Amino acid sequence: MAPDAVIVGTGPNGLTAGATLARAGLSVELYEAGATIGGGLRTESLFDSDIQHDICAAVHPMALASPFFKAFGLQERGVEMLHAPASYAHPLPGGAAGIAYHDLDATQAGLGPDGRRWRRLMRPLLQHSDGIVDLLLSDQRSLPRDPVAALLLARRVLAHGTHLASATFETEEAKALLTGVAAHAVGRLPSLTAGAVSMLLGHLAHGTGWPVPRGGSARIADALTAEITAHGGTFHTGRRISDLAELPRSRAVLLDVSPKTLVRITAGRLPTRYRRALARYTYGPGAAKADFLITEPVPWTNQAVGQATTVHLGGTQADIFRSETTTAAGVLADEPFVLVVDPVVADPERARPGKYPLWAYAHVPNGDTTDPIELITSQIERYAPGFRDTVIAQRGTSAAQYEEYNPNYVGGDIGTGAMTIRQSLLRPAPRTNPYRVPLPSVYLCSAATPPGPGVHGMSGYYAALAALHHEFGIRGRPSLGPVRDFGSTTRADMAP
Ligand SMILES: Cc1cc2nc3c(=O)[nH]c(=O)nc-3n(C[C@H](O)[C@H](O)[C@H](O)COP(=O)(O)OP(=O)(O)OC[C@H]3O[C@@H](n4cnc5c(N)ncnc54)[C@H](O)[C@@H]3O)c2cc1C
Incomplete structure (x- = not known):
């Protein structure tokens, strides 16, 4: 029929x-x-039948906040969402790091003179989280149901999605912490869309969280x-x-x-x-991914970084603005933005003794054919010396190969x-x-x-x-x- x-x-x-x-x-x-x-x-x-690797998406702030999945009832259907103590981290050259804990108070405490500014940025968004999610995950054709949320968002997007962003925090840790989230928009920085992405994902880090599904x-x-x-x-x-x-x-x-x-x-x-x-x-820059099987947790110089499932690498805010804008212009950056996901931090059962899964992708020009293994390994090494020696097996997927794998990722643009x-x-x-x-x-x-x-x-x-x-x-x-x-x-x- x-x-x-x-x-x-x-x-x-x-x-x-x-x-x-x-x-x-x-x-x-x-x-x-x-x-x-x-x-x-x-x-x-990928390498060992005991160890499962996420081939694409791994971390799910949006699935947990999404009105569809809330109504569908992921957790009631047995999909257990697991949280690490920190949603994401951003190590800097020299050993400092910004850490976005699931707990806003802990994040404030870790950000020194910028702690209160971070709180003032995120707390009102958390109080209007449903309105923010409604607006940014809408069909973009309906009027905002929570006008206060819209106003809060608009003010923050103007402050953080433009060059004013360089002046909103005092410390490199706080500046980089927010810029790493903006980089999820994968394009020129700063930009208003990246500002909106940083507000959505940034506040969810302290709200519903950035979880990984068990398994x-x-x-x-x-x-x-x-x-x-x-x-x-x-x-x-x-x-x-x-x-x-x-x-x-x-x-x-x-x-x-x-x-x-x-x-x-x-x-x-x-x-x-x-x-x-x-x-x-138009299609945006590509992602080129490395899957690793490693013998032990990543040896981050700053050990607090190891409390996060998602780690953003790329240096200071100014470094990331530069590398993302270079990449968007079609040139491979020397030190591209790299996003590392270590699911074991939240879901220890994914590891076996001496065998841990890890993935990372670098932002590269659309259609780039470079095998990203060396690019990504050296970027992780800058913040975790000795990482290279923990790798037992690895697989690189260039941006161009992503499109072969899934035709929706045109030139490796994972945002379609x-x-x-x-x-x-x-x-x-x-x-x-x-x-x-x-x-x-x-x-x-x-x-x-x-x-x-x-x-x-x-x-x-x-x-x-x-x-x-x-x-x-x-x-x-x-x-x-x-x-x-x-x-x-x-x-x-x-x-x-
Ligand atoms: C490496 C990587 C990491 C990511 N990390 C995250 C993350 O941590 N969190 C997050 O929220 N998002 C993440 N994303 C983005 C997320 O995966 C996508 O935004 C999301 O999957 C898009 O969903 P979709 O249904 O639109 O398309 P897709 O998930 O791309 O699915 C499209 C499907 O359609 C099939 N298809 C296409 N054309 C045809 C055809 N002609 N005939 C038959 N089948 C066809 C494809 O094979 C594919 O299975 C990541 C993506 C990648 C690649």
């Missing part, structure tokens, strides 16, 4: 779209190019897959779709793909204006599109409903739509709601929480 809806791509957004449609009582079929389900949520053994990111994909399957959905892996004509007939098609792929698989059927807008869509102001608001093209592709019954649901990159599942959720409304006449939102009697979740479950 023909499915009600077909989804191409099983990243977090394809899966949240699938789960939303399945919970609305529709039959869904999902097609995935890779051998396994999950997109950016895969966890695999790896694939546990999130497993929970979504189980939900879709329990509601009758089916998966086809190893099926890269090259033309929409390859898909079975259905009432809606949702695409968890890049705009580049969208143009290709619609094979000349897109209206010229939309196709031109997609041709103008540069986070410029324009593209933060108008991804992938200026349209009233960014999820609707101007072709009958076709929707885009990847990170190339609002609210953009990260594992929050909101793009998939919003695209599914749009499809429910326009293709099936369903205006309510399906309930998403765990239910015991799966047979009872039908269209009748819909909230008004």
